[in-house]
Amino acid sequence: xxxLILYHGNDPITVKxxxxxxxxxxxxxxxxxxxxxxxLNDATHLNTIAETIRDSYSAWIYSLxxxxxxxxxxxxxxxxxxxxxxxxxxxxxxxxxxxICNLILLRERLSGVQLGAARLIGVDDAFISAFxxxxxxxxxxxxRHKKEIASVGRRIVADTLFLGRAIGVLVMNRFTTRRLKKAxxxxxxxxxxxxxxxxxxxxxxxxxxxxxxxxxxxxxxLADGMHQEVSLREYFTxxxxxxxxxxxxxDRYLRFRDVYLGLVWAVRLWWWYASQRGSGRHFEGIDxxxxxxxxxxxxxxxxxxxxILKGAIxxxxxxxxPDEVYYYPVEYPLGRLISWVTExxxxxxxxxxxxxxxxxxxxxxxFMAPExxxxxxxxxxxxxxxxxxxxxxxxxxxxxxxxxxxxxxxxNKVYRYEYLEKIEPQRRPGWCLIAPGLHDGAMMLExxxxxxxxxxxxxxxxxPHPRADNQYLQQWSTxxxxxxxxxxxxxxxxxxxxxxxxxxxxxxxxxxxxxxxTVINVPGRVNASPLLDHVG
Numbered sequence: 009x010x011x012l013i014l015y016h017g018n019d020p021i022t023v024k025x026x027x028x029x030x031x032x033x034x035x036x037x038x039x040x041x042x043x044x045x046x047x048l049n050d051a052t053h054l055n056t057i058a059e060t061i062r063d064s065y066s067a068w069i070y071s072l073x074x075x076x077x078x079x080x081x082x083x084x085x086x087x088x089x090x091x092x093x094x095x096x097x098x099x100x101x102x103x104x105x106x107x108i109c110n111l112i113l114l115r116e117r118l119s120g121v122q123l124g125a126a127r128l129i130g131v132d133d134a135f136i137s138a139f140x141x142x143x144x145x146x147x148x149x150x151x152r153h154k155k156e157i158a159s160v161g162r163r164i165v166a167d168t169l170f171l172g173r174a175i176g177v178l179v180m181n182r183f184t185t186r187r188l189k190k191a192x193x194x195x196x197x198x199x200x201x202x203x204x205x206x207x208x209x210x211x212x213x214x215x216x217x218x219x220x221x222x223x224x225x226x227x228x229x230l231a232d233g234m235h236q237e238v239s240l241r242e243y244f245t246x247x248x249x250x251x252x253x254x255x256x257x258x259d260r261y262l263r264f265r266d267v268y269l270g271l272v273w274a275v276r277l278w279w280w281y282a283s284q285r286g287s288g289r290h291f292e293g294i295d296x297x298x299x300x301x302x303x304x305x306x307x308x309x310x311x312x313x314x315x316i317l318k319g320a321i322x323x324x325x326x327x328x329x330p331d332e333v334y335y336y337p338v339e340y341p342l343g344r345l346i347s348w349v350t351e352x353x354x355x356x357x358x359x360x361x362x363x364x365x366x367x368x369x370x371x372x373x374x375f376m377a378p379e380x381x382x383x384x385x386x387x388x389x390x391x392x393x394x395x396x397x398x399x400x401x402x403x404x405x406x407x408x409x410x411x412x413x414x415x416x417x418x419x420n421k422v423y424r425y426e427y428l429e430k431i432e433p434q435r436r437p438g439w440c441l442i443a444p445g446l447h448d449g450a451m452m453l454e455x456x457x458x459x460x461x462x463x464x465x466x467x468x469x470x471x472p473h474p475r476a477d478n479q480y481l482q483q484w485s486t487x488x489x490x491x492x493x494x495x496x497x498x499x500x501x502x503x504x505x506x507x508x509x510x511x512x513x514x515x516x517x518x519x520x521x522x523x524x525x526t527v528i529n530v531p532g533r534v535n536a537s538p539l540l541d542h543v544g
Contacts (some may be wrong), residue, residue, distance in 0.1 A: 009123070009124030010027055010121055010122060010124060010129070011026055011029070011030045011031070011126070012030075012114075012126040012140075012146075013025070013030060013040065013127045014127070014128050015033050015035070015038055015130060016036055016130040016131050017039050017130035018036045018037045018451050020039040021038060021041075022041050022042040023040055025043040025044070027124060030043060031045065031118070031121075032046065032048065032049075033049060035106075035107070035533070036531065037451040037453075037454035037530050038454065039454075047206060048113075048118075050117075051529035051531070051535065052532060053113060053310070054532070055370055055534060055535055055540065057109045057112050058106075059370055061112070061292065062372065062375060063375070064292075064374070065108070065291065066376055066530045068291050069095065070095075070351050071377075072089065072094065072289075073087055073089040075089075075284065076089035077089075079530055081276075083273070084348075085387060086385075086386070087386050088277075090344055090348075090390075090392065091307075091311050091344060091345060092303070092304070092307035093306055093310055093341060094304055097375070098446070099373070100446055100447055101447075102157070102303050102306075102381050104296065104299040105534065106534050107135060108292065108294060108296065109534055110370050110532050111139065114142070114143075115142055118143075120268065122145045124146075124147075125146065126139070126148045126149075127145070127149050127150075127151060127166075127403060128150050131150070132152055132153070132154040134156065134297075134302055135298070136148070137295045138295050138296060140295070141293070143291070151406075156298075157302040157305075157306070158303075158309075159305070160260055163308065163309045166233075167313070170232075170233045171267060171270065171316075173230065173239075174267050174316055174485055175267055176243075177240070177259055178267070179238065181260055184244070184248070185514075188205070195330065196224050196332045197332070197334070198218075198257075198335070199227075199335035199346060200215070200228075201228050202227035202255065203249075207496075209253075212255070214336060216423030216424065216426045218334075218423050222283075225251050226258055226328070227256070227257055227258065228257075228258050228317070229242075229243050229247045229250065229259050230259045231317070231342075232310065232313035232316075234310065242336070247260070254392045256324065256328070258320050258324050260320075261321075261323040262319070263320075263323075266319040267316055269315050270312045270316035274308070274312040310341050311341075311452060314345045317345065321346065322349050322352060325357070326353055329354075329499075331357065332357065332359075332360060333350055333357060333360065335394075336362040336364035339373040339374050347383075347392035347394055348385075351383075351385050358396070359394040359395045360394055360395070361397050362397075362402055365399070366511060366516070366537070366538050367399070367403070368403075368511075368536050368540070369406075369541050371536035375410075376391060376411045379412070380412060381411065381412035383414055394414075395415055397415065397416045397417075398417060398418075399417070400419055403538065404538075425520060428517060431502045431521060432502070433523060436465070436503050438467055438505070439505055440466055440505070440508060441501070441514075442470045442471070442490070442509065444473055445511050448510050449472060449478060449480055451530045453470070453480070453490075455530050456508065460489050460490060464489075468489065469490070469491045470492050471493050471500055471514075497517070501514075501517065501518055505523065506523065506524040506525070507525050508528055509525065509526075509528065509539075510527065510535060510537065511536040511537040515527065516539065
């Protein structure tokens, strides 16, 4: 009889096999020691599986809209399903798709193998159910049981705090702006987040020189509390700062009835969630019910917050009456909110979506089911999209078109790369930049640990993602093996000779400069880097 050890984690562990033939599968960068193992991980095949099931998975996710429509979770001719992270397939937040791909790979690799036992380490209840459905006759034991993602209690507490901040913003607006001035009419308006998406709080990083006048920028400071999170004190500072620069602050258009709308939908959605949480969901013969419930819990928070923002965006657009709006990320709930609300305000406003980040054959956010997208209301059975999309390269444009986006065209220039024009690379020998993505920093450093220790003469510089939870760096910052840098990406790309990435767009930027770029595959993680697609 054989045994399978499956470890989901990034820390090294020691495990003693209990059978002569022991298979090992890792999800994450954690090393497993303690015996002789047959390694089942295969990064190339995992990526192939992801591309193979991508379209069927997108269609299956789209089918889940029926549960919202059947329950009449509809607001102003929009099914609220399309504002969920579940609908948008947020693979950087949720492991659902990756874990499904891993289970399919395991099912293939262990076909014909008689497993006598399986030890699952570092997994949650959702994964246990999925594994049991994939290997129904294999006895399992659990080690390091992980808590469920986005628990109900945690989400309710977080949303209550956000509602409190929204009320605080309303009170603050009342005292800091005696009377809201009519927004000046503008031919174009560019939506953004302040200060997160500004370089030195002056230049919008995605639009760059496409913006002719700072008055064309309409910024969110409070936003949905997820794209950026600010305290009331920070809101006071940033909103006044943005207005002094000449920008329009959308949060100034919030009203108490917006908070009331969000509260009403929060109560209704949590009540609905409780009524259907026992429903079973299967994909490719795998029980994914627990994964879906986790994504729904998080998505209810998202919908609640977007319902609060809806009124503010609509009032601003009615005041400003632009001919055209630019915005990102069009594939995410907030971008879909803007697509929808702009259509509600005036169908004559041209909506231009802007590619925000990377696009690849394995990054699910850009993919949708056939007939899923529409740029015209009603949006009960269709996801709201812009009238046109500006893409950065031919492959990204092709993906947007295949997903149903309309009016897809290439940018005249990739504005977020403008800063590269000023860089003259020094290419210092032995200087390497490690550029993690939003959620893979700990995994990436662990994966590179042996290489870092084997090359002590190399200068390893880590540039943490500015919006990530970077607590993992504490164990590295005390040693001399790596340097954790707060310098800008531009400064670092100017001096290093090699860059290590997983999926971060910094890899694309480094390649633009002619630097050597190494793409790191983390075990059990689908790699969404477009560098693996040989972008031209």
